[in-house]
Amino acid sequence: MDVSLILKIGLIGISVAVLHQVLSRSGREEYAMLTALTGVIVILLMLLPEAADLLSLLKRIMDF
Numbered sequence: 001m002d003v004s005l006i007l008k009i010g011l012i013g014i015s016v017a018v019l020h021q022v023l024s025r026s027g028r029e030e031y032a033m034l035t036a037l038t039g040v041i042v043i044l045l046m047l048l049p050e051a052a053d054l055l056s057l058l059k060r061i062m063d064f
Helices: 003-026 029-063
Strands: none
Touching: 003 029
């Protein structure tokens, strides 16, 4: 796992948290929830290739 990936995830998390707070305090709870959900989906999509690499590594180790 690359350090830049960890930094990107942290930056997305902070941005989503700030945007969620701003939208929630302005009375737009629906948009705040959609923002949080979108942030989670984006991060999961970023981690999907890493999980695939991990599973292929485990398969190679178990095939040993």
